[in-house]
Amino acid sequence: MTEDGRRLFLAYNVRSYGVSPRAWLSQGSTGLEIFTADYWARITKLAERGLFDAVFAGDSAQFLGFNRVDIDGVDRFVAWASVVPHTERIGVIVTASTTYNDPYRLAERLLSLDVLSGGRVSWNLVTTFAEDAAANFGLAGHPERGLRYRRAEDFAEVVVGLWDSAGDGPEVAHASENFTVSGRLPLPRSPQGRPPIIRASSSDEGRRLAGRLASAVFDSALTIAEARTRYQKVKSDALAAGRRPSDLAYLPGLRIVLGSTNAEAKARVDELFTEDAITRSEHENWLGGLIGATVPDLDPDKPIPPSVLESAFAAAAADRDHLRTSTLQVLAAEPGIPLSEHLLRTRYLSGGHGMYVGAPEPLAERMEDWFRSHAADGFVIAPDLVTETLPILVEELVPLLQQRGIYKREYASSTLAGHFQAAGGQVSEVPA
16 A cells, blocks of 8 residues: 555456457367356456456447357346355446447446445446447447547436436436436435446546546556556546546556466467467458558568558547557557567557566566556456466465555455545545
């Protein structure tokens, strides 16, 4: 724990079997475990034993096009509801889009799960960017960006108003461009006041919403310098909304390949990154989309042409796409690297998050450096392999973080809102 009372917040990203494109083929997996309640309960119970603050999973509203058993087939509400009876303190972060949901029904589902869990649920508020999602909801076209964000603002206001109306709260009377809602949500009030909101966005519109309503911001930052800048912006957003900087946590994502030793981690990389036609094609498509070029048409032994990178940066700036820009900066940082080497290096950068391969001790050092440097209040950890990595985190990394004085030795609260408050400490000013 730091002098201002901050302590590290950790969330575990249960993205199917892991972020490795071959995770579903890992040793001992049948590729079907994700469709069992035991899979979700087993992971969450172990994460709770490691005092993780929350488990997290993304969601999607479109077909992903993979020709294999993959990541988003299980309704997240159902999956997380199945773990609630098996856990006591760990929080559950539910991802749900404002683009293709109804605010009343979503407010009802989230608060119901929150009440049943004793106050351990939060909402990861996202907008849907995938244009092909519209057809799944009977719509002729996908809403343009400005409309999506205006809808998200209205949507969040309705949900928060409905949560506040629960119990004996005031009735909602909301009339706006997108929604007309009046009445009261027929549920008890949340044990945590209202479920915390998480915002996964670094756009200006997303930051304003987070400053007013969120308890945490999920973000992508590839360097500590970039993370410190974003940390300060997030804290300033809270102040601008009349809140304390400690009310809004900054949680960058971190993708890891973790072994008990460096050699073990490297062996994992060698094993899981063995090329096959599907894996290589998917990664080439991702890199091609990033740089705006067809990868097989480029010379693998030469660097990415400067003109290609310039056009890609311009397109990312026009779209105000921070994620794409930050990932492009990684490619541009070493202009002499051949394309083939970029393909090897960027296998895990498709999410735009920082990457770590190695043993627990250097990872603990890195986490402490970012935490004490005000580059992060915690991390959302996305492993290459979910079930293989979690025991190493719990049994080896967590004790190292505790020895460094930045991680708890017991839960301080029974609610997720309490976990966020404990992480925030007593910070009243934006760190310099």
